[in-house]
Amino acid sequence: MINVEHMAPILEALPDPVFILSRSGKYVAVFGGRDKRYYHDGTGLIGQYISALIKPEKANWFLEQIDRALASRNLLVEEYELSNHDVKGLSDHGPKEPIWFEGRIQALDFMVDGEEVVLWVASNISERHNLEVQLRELSDTDQLTGLFNRRKLEHDLTLHYESFTRYGVPTSILIFDLDNLKKINDTKGHHAGDEMILAVADTCRSTLRKTDTACRFGGDEFVLALPNTEREQALQFARRLHEQLREELSRFSVESTLATASIGIATMHLEDHSYEDTLKRADRALYKAKGMGKNRIVFA
Template sequence: MINIEKMASVLRALPDPAFILSRSGKYSAVFGGRDARYYHDGNGLIGLYISDIVKTEKANWFIEQIELALESGALLIKEYELSNKDVKGLSDEGPDQPIWFEGRIQALDFLVDDEEVVLWVASNITQRHELEVKLRELSDTDQLTKLFNRRKLEADLAVHYETFERHAMPISMLIFDLDHLKQINDTQGHHAGDKAILTVADICRAELRKTDVACRFGGDEFVIVLPNTNLVHAAQFAERLRARFNLALSHCSVDGIAVTVSIGVATMAPTDRSYEDTLKRADGALYEAKRNGKNRVISA
């Protein structure tokens, strides 16, 4: 059998730190944390409160998790970040990237100083988190332009449609493609065509707000989503964007015919049953712009 002394040795040898935390956020005991690559000795925390160590907003989050674990009695698993900006007494200057942890929080069936307590095991998952972020970026990003791809767009549009249904916030879409790009590809090569596509992508990044979404929909076709923007303002923005595109693409021409941009615009309407309905109307407006001579903006 393992006696108490041996059990204490086992707890001290744990690679990840394990904390006994009270409902009020007091560190009652600290075990483990022997993996020196990631952790420092945590014994100095005993007797302190979470609010003594980290700033109010982050401390409140920790207390909320402790309460959730105590109320549910079930194992709670949470991922969270900590940076120098969260810890009291540290300068805001320092590494840009926070440290990510996975917390496993379980209510215990005894009291410490008349308070309910939980076991909180913290595992450093920074490398795993960074890898997950990179993989997610790769799956959401168009390789050529570094704009979002169609997969990411469709996921975002589903969220925007829910927002529209719930709050009736105007959400507009622009769908556009490059006129005469095929002639450029055929006569000057796909490198020249890619250069024109990259020019369009760069202008999108420069002109859009942080809340806007731009994606390469496929080939030379792009979609821009403009939250909190009605049809009139979206069409005005589309005209400014078209002028910027045309100016930047004026050097791309074949036999005197320059590459230009045709744009279709639509806004989510109460009759739309999904974001696909809005996108179809914007696409119809784009084809109307093409039929009417190209290099123009048409609103659905």
């Protein structure tokens, strides 16, 4: 049977660090953290306050979690990141990647110096987090081009439609495909088709903003989601993209068969019941562009 005197060495042997924190963010006690791969000695934290060590935004987040745990009296489990940018007094020359933790926070049934306290267990989950990010990227990415796939597009368009209906934030959708791809494949071989698709992907990456989504929708068809973009802005972007695609694809042209792109555009309307309505209008505009002789832009 374990005696009370055995508890201290047991707590000290814990691989993950365990903190007792007061409501005001004071480090009352620190135990464990013996896995030297991830943790440094934390005993120097005792008596200090989170707000004195961590920059305000992150410190406020920690204090909010302490308040939540004390109010609910239930176990809270939260994932969070910490980097050198979050800690006061550190230079910006530390590790570029943040460290990810899983925090388990539980209110305790006693007080210290007149303050309520919580138990906070911090586990380094950086390896797991990075693996999850990689798996998520694989599930959202087209294998040939590295662009997003239809699954990711549908997720993003759902969010953009909600932003449009709730806050009036406009989103435009471009659909385009490659003109005369089959004839070029028949002449140059299917490897030429893959090279054309890769060239399109590179053009998209160099043209789009970070907030935009570029998706290979299937075969040689691509869809671009442009949040916070009105009709005229979408047209200007489409003209610029069309010209860049014309220049990039020209090297694949064969005699009288030109490698070009046709583009259809639509912007979300109040009449749209979902993002699918906008997408269908852009698709109809694309087919109209193809029917009018290809190598052109049509706005729905």
